[in-house]
Amino acid sequence: MLYHLFEYINKHFNIPGSGVFKYISFRVAMVVIFSLIISMVFGKYIIKFLQRKQIGEEIRNLGLEGQMQKKGTPTMGGIIILLSILIPVFLFCNLTNIYIILMIVSTIWLGLIGFLDDYIKVFRHNKEGLKGKFKIVGQIGLGLIVGLTMWFSDSIVVREKSDNIIIQNEQQAIAANQAGINVKSTITTIPFFKDNEFDYNMLIPGHNQTSALTWIVFVIVVILIVTAVSNGANLTDGMDGLATGISAIIGVVLGIFAYLSGNVIYAGYLNIMYIPNSGELVIFMGAFIGALIGFLWYNSYPAQVFMGDTGSLAIGGIIAVFAIMIRKELLIPILCGVFFAESLSVMMQMMYFKYTKRKYGEGRRVFKMTPLHHHFQKQGYAGINAIIQKPRNPIPESKIVVRFWIITLLLAIISIVTLKLR
Numbered sequence: 001m002l003y004h005l006f007e008y009i010n011k012h013f014n015i016p017g018s019g020v021f022k023y024i025s026f027r028v029a030m031v032v033i034f035s036l037i038i039s040m041v042f043g044k045y046i047i048k049f050l051q052r053k054q055i056g057e058e059i060r061n062l063g064l065e066g067q068m069q070k071k072g073t074p075t076m077g078g079i080i081i082l083l084s085i086l087i088p089v090f091l092f093c094n095l096t097n098i099y100i101i102l103m104i105v106s107t108i109w110l111g112l113i114g115f116l117d118d119y120i121k122v123f124r125h126n127k128e129g130l131k132g133k134f135k136i137v138g139q140i141g142l143g144l145i146v147g148l149t150m151w152f153s154d155s156i157v158v159r160e161k162s163d164n165i166i167i168q169n170e171q172q173a174i175a176a177n178q179a180g181i182n183v184k185s186t187i188t189t190i191p192f193f194k195d196n197e198f199d200y201n202m203l204i205p206g207h208n209q210t211s212a213l214t215w216i217v218f219v220i221v222v223i224l225i226v227t228a229v230s231n232g233a234n235l236t237d238g239m240d241g242l243a244t245g246i247s248a249i250i251g252v253v254l255g256i257f258a259y260l261s262g263n264v265i266y267a268g269y270l271n272i273m274y275i276p277n278s279g280e281l282v283i284f285m286g287a288f289i290g291a292l293i294g295f296l297w298y299n300s301y302p303a304q305v306f307m308g309d310t311g312s313l314a315i316g317g318i319i320a321v322f323a324i325m326i327r328k329e330l331l332i333p334i335l336c337g338v339f340f341a342e343s344l345s346v347m348m349q350m351m352y353f354k355y356t357k358r359k360y361g362e363g364r365r366v367f368k369m370t371p372l373h374h375h376f377q378k379q380g381y382a383g384i385n386a387i388i389q390k391p392r393n394p395i396p397e398s399k400i401v402v403r404f405w406i407i408t409l410l411l412a413i414i415s416i417v418t419l420k421l422r
Contacts, residue, residue, distance in 0.1 A: 238374060262281065
């Protein structure tokens with residue numbers, strides 16, 4: 001809103017300094033500051049409100065070190081994250097930008113689904129929360145909204161490089177981007193390949209660009225990515241500060257990609273896809289990072305508040321939709337490697353348990369406990385260690401969290417390196 005106000009003032013009154021809002025760098029700095037202030041200053045009042053209303057986490061005794069001490073810790077703290085994102089975005093973003101509109105819709109959509117899940121757990125005292133099928137329906141619904149909007153909206157295009165310019169150096173790549181035309185496309189970025197662009201229509205026999213199947217394939221991919229990443233973030237949120245810190249690191253990398261992809265000069269210099277008007281997404285990501293860092297003030301070990309599904313589902317959805325819109329969704333298995341490993345551990349555990357139960361009459365486990373972070377936290381045997389009876393001592397929670405942050409940081413560096421490593 002401030003963006004539109006100062007744009008109006010600058011256009012009609014030409015007051016000195018009012019034009020500063022057109023600069024992305026200024027607005028990114030402002031949203032980071034505002035999101036930090038909201039999450040850190042007002043966050044403590046929200047936590048006190050949650051404590052007064054006795055909105056505490058119900059903990060099951062799973063034999064994890066320090067687990068029962070967390071009983072009664074306020075949950076639904078994702079409200080702090082959502083407010084710290086949305087308020088600065090409404091103040092400093094161009095609200096007519098289609099990318100920002102989609103990000104706002106995604107944040108509110110999955111935030112409401114997560115809130116409903118937490119509400120059922122806390123106030124209805126149902127530990128299962130919202131049934132899984134309803135969560136999936138909600139995630140599919142968001143995938144449909146994002147996929148169909150990206151396909152049919154005339155505002156979402158990519159810049160097709162001019163074929164008349166032979167690209168042999170950075171200057172020629174910039175010229176090719178500037179001389180190109182905006183086109184509707186289902187093209188995306190594929191890492192580690194020299195011509196690092198992949199079109200989803202290549203999955204259709206005949207590679208017909210105008211095929212009606214193209215948008216169906218694209219929408220299905222969007223739905224799968226939104227569902228997978230939001231559930232991955234939800235599974236990762238099991239230790240103090242774990243999902244918060246990992247998501248902040250991922251957000252920094254996605255913000256860098258958005259800035260480079262939305263700038264015709266940098267996109268040309270790096271010979272990557274130029275996406276007109278996507279630079280505005282950097283401002284949204286600034287609010288996202290600021291909100292998470294501010295929330296980490298209260299969520300770090302020992303946590304004063306948990307984000308709950310209100311925060312974790314929204315965080316995963318934001319990361320997924322953001323990556324899709326800047327055409328970097330195929331980097332998610334690398335960048336979100338911890339989310340991927342957490343989800344994979346759960347699937348492996350369930351499949352192996354069912355298989356061994358059918359074969360031996362008794363279910364066996366690959367991990368001591370899933371999601372993966374609990375495997376390192378739990379005393380006991382599982383998998384190969386159960387066979388050779390090799391003792392495995394539990395690792396302190398804070399050490400597991402920091403080590404997962406370090407792993408995510410390494411994966412973030414690898415993701416950035418893909419800009420040039422082809």
